Amino acid sequence: MEEQDIKRAGLKVTQPRLKILDLLGNTRERHLSAEDIYKILLGNGDEIGLATVYRALTQFEAAGLVNRHHFEGGQAVFELASEEHHDHMVCMRTGRVLEFCDEIIEQRQRELAHQHNFRITGHSLILYGEFLDNNDEKA
Amino acid sequence: MEEQDIKRAGLKVTQPRLKILDLLGNTRERHLSAEDIYKILLGNGDEIGLATVYRALTQFEAAGLVNRHHFEGGQAVFELASEEHHDHMVCMRTGRVLEFCDEIIEQRQRELAHQHNFRITGHSLILYGEFLDNNDEKA
DNA sequence: ATTAACATGATAAAGCATCTCATTTCACTC
DNA sequence: GAGTGAAATGAGATGCTTTATCATGTTAAT
Numbered sequence: 001m002e003e004q005d006i007k008r009a010g011l012k013v014t015q016p017r018l019k020i021l022d023l024l025g026n027t028r029e030r031h032l033s034a035e036d037i038y039k040i041l042l043g044n045g046d047e048i049g050l051a052t053v054y055r056a057l058t059q060f061e062a063a064g065l066v067n068r069h070h071f072e073g074g075q076a077v078f079e080l081a082s083e084e085h086h087d088h089m090v091c092m093r094t095g096r097v098l099e100f101c102d103e104i105i106e107q108r109q110r111e112l113a114h115q116h117n118f119r120i121t122g123h124s125l126i127l128y129g130e131f132l133d134n135n136d137e138k139a
Numbered sequence: 140m141e142e143q144d145i146k147r148a149g150l151k152v153t154q155p156r157l158k159i160l161d162l163l164g165n166t167r168e169r170h171l172s173a174e175d176i177y178k179i180l181l182g183n184g185d186e187i188g189l190a191t192v193y194r195a196l197t198q199f200e201a202a203g204l205v206n207r208h209h210f211e212g213g214q215a216v217f218e219l220a221s222e223e224h225h226d227h228m229v230c231m232r233t234g235r236v237l238e239f240c241d242e243i244i245e246q247r248q249r250e251l252a253h254q255h256n257f258r259i260t261g262h263s264l265i266l267y268g269e270f271l272d273n274n275d276e277k278a
Numbered sequence: 279a280t281t282a283a284c285a286t287g288a289t290a291a292a293g294c295a296t297c298t299c300a301t302t303t304c305a306c307t308c
Numbered sequence: 309g310a311g312t313g314a315a316a317t318g319a320g321a322t323g324c325t326t327t328a329t330c331a332t333g334t335t336a337a338t
Contacts, residue, residue, distance in 0.1 A: 118268050120266050
């Protein structure tokens with residue numbers, strides 16, 4: 001329940017915050033920019049301000065509810081945080097984003113970090129390119 | 140020779156462009172933001188405009204002479220392009236950047252992309268964290 | 279030296295994100 | 309359920325990075 005998540009984050013349960021979390025959880029496109037969210041909610045007839053969207057997303061990120069990614073192209077995108085870390089393939093043609101997990105890469109990253117006396121606190125692996133099939137509709 | 144690189148890129152050989160390439164090649168810190176470059180050159184007594192720095196870097200990037208990276212923290216950083224692709228560990232405490240190459244990860248990325256019918260045109264792997272030793276001075 | 283195309287740099291402008299602050303909403307108490 | 313203080317909202321201002329504009333200055337080839 002979104003309400004619980006918001007409370008657990010030490011935040012008041014408000015309409016804007018519920019709407020944002022709900023949208024992130026129930027949209028076909030898991031990865032949305034702050035402006036996407038703002039426009040979709042406005043389109044739904046909700047009253048909301050862009051500043052509120054940014055604020056809420058930043059708070060959700062701090063609470064671990066959502067992740068922020070900086071794909072190429074200026075705007076950051078947000079997604080509901082899932083159990084395990086995952087990486088992304090981003091189609092430069094259609095914008096489609098595919099998430100993937102790979103334990104071999106994760107393991108190798110840990111090894112390399114250890115070799116260099118580096119303590120990893122976060123990481124970002126993004127493959128840019130394009131999908132050769134035309135499944136982009138079913139993304 | 141920097142002059143040749145600039146010519147090969149189809150650009151005129153100008154003082155600002157030479158200075159920028161020279162700086163990128165001869166600075167201890169391989170990764171500089173446009174503003175870093177601008178300020179260093181100003182500090183050296185050179186006359187240069189920030190717009191010129193951005194323009195030159197964008198042109199060099201298009202020509203494959205430099206790479207642009209979007210580490211966390213707003214500003215993009217630029218580095219002289221080297222033979223082979225490499226990834227980065229970024230120290231969140233000191234800003235130190237360590238480059239590394241790992242064929243196991245590269246290979247695995249290719250496999251995963253192939254599995255998903257994805258043609259890779261670029262990729263970005265960044266590990267954020269901190270170095271546990273205090274070699275930051277020798278970076 | 280001349281010249282035409284290109285480059286420069288100061289400043290304006292665009293784009294993304296955050297800050298400000300007056301108003302509203304939430305959640306708790308009685 | 310009304311009252312109250314703290315927190316949240318939203319409109320607009322502001323900040324910061326990057327790009328566009330354009331009059332002036334350089335380059336490189338004749």
